[in-house]
Amino acid sequence: MLDFSGKVVLVTGASGGIGSQIARDFARCGATVVVHDFGLPDAAKALVKELGAKTLLVDGDLTDEATVTRIAGEIKAKFGKLDVLVNNAGASPNKMPFQDLPANVWDKVININLRSVFLVTQACLSLLEQAGKGRIINISSTAARNGGAPGGSAYSAAKGAVSSLTKAFAKDFCSKGIHVNAVAPGLIDTAFYGNVNVADKYAERIKGIPAGRVGAPSDIAGPVLFLASPLADYITGEVIEVSGGLSMMA
Template sequence: MHDLKGKSILITGASTGIGAAAARAFGRYGANVAVHYNSSKDQAEEVAKDVRALGVSAITVGADVRDSKAIAAVVAQTVDAFGKIDVLINNAGSLVKREPLESATDELFDDVININARSVVVFTRAALPSLRSGGGGSIINVTSVAARNGGGPGALLYAASKGFVSTITKGMAKEFAADRIRVNAVAPGVIGTPFHDRFSTPEQLEGFRKSIPMGYIGEADDCSGAFLYLASEAMSRYVTGQIIDVNGGQLMP
């Protein structure tokens, strides 16, 4: 994956968890990284500091992904800093809260959809001019095992929003192929990150663990290889419209 050296990578939701692990992984391969965050500015700065320590450039860019103007500003700041965007990773997302459908409010629905689904559309739309002007590149969306199995307790809105991400990944792959932009997705299973610290009880996590053939909860860096592979033209130039599952065998489509 030598071709990642000098590439410019924008990762949304990169201050913690899977996004933070991916940012550090790209730094190890010589890529420059824009670390997007919403409220976790200090954590984002730590990630960027770690990336810079690897001898490459890193910036932090803050925005609420429910705000289209703020998203456009993030993309503009990344292009200003690096001159271009070669790889966009739409990783930002949240379950928001576990809630049965019968008591889910319109406000909860809007939040879940805007954070997980609409943000993918808006970030992609904003980054397209840079990707096109650079002669192509890679977009990697982050979906979830929940998109295939309906999600855990109280997570059906989240699962449905990730189903949208999985489907639009395939549509984007078709629409942008002529621009030499490959579009794929990574679908994590149960990964030990602040996401589950916030939304899952120890009992729920143990139940999830028992459903995983490999017998343990994944770590954030377990997803990094999939991002690196899909970002590398040398490794995956003929791969588009695909979803790579990283779930320890919990679901085998």
């Protein structure tokens, strides 16, 4: 098991399926976890209760600069540093034809998936530098490379930018001792796809996945923890697709 004792980790959007699993696994490996979500849904409160004393719960809209500055200030006041930042917060609207996509919906998707990464990273950069060997892991998507499903142009565009930004950050922050990578999930069984049985709804798509199954949140959390660990000290600027082999088929 990896050891993150003494490390402070911020996971944004931590009440969702992938975010909560990442938070759990870091806590299980000894880290102090800063659990973020907007509006503090019951799932976020339950997660903090589950993880125990070594957590800090923070609330706020990550598309708002003042809010993000306040959250970074809370982390600084409590811990004085940040070792790992996981930019996981994201959202996608119901899919719709591009010609019917309202500009305000486009802006919302770009803001939560991309602007939040910019703002949170910028606000936390000095804390990551203070920690020494800081690590940033962005959660992108295979849609960044393949354009995603029809009707998902805003989401795929935002995640494409996140993947590109990962490489730009890696170049900019390497001199500060900060490594930046991304994990790009494929089809993962979470509420992201709505209140449905993912295996049933996407049965035909799953037939094309070489691994023969839909992914689980733990399949994403594992690579995230690896990238945050000393095992990945020579890795930066990479986007690791986790799709059960589907990426090599398309």
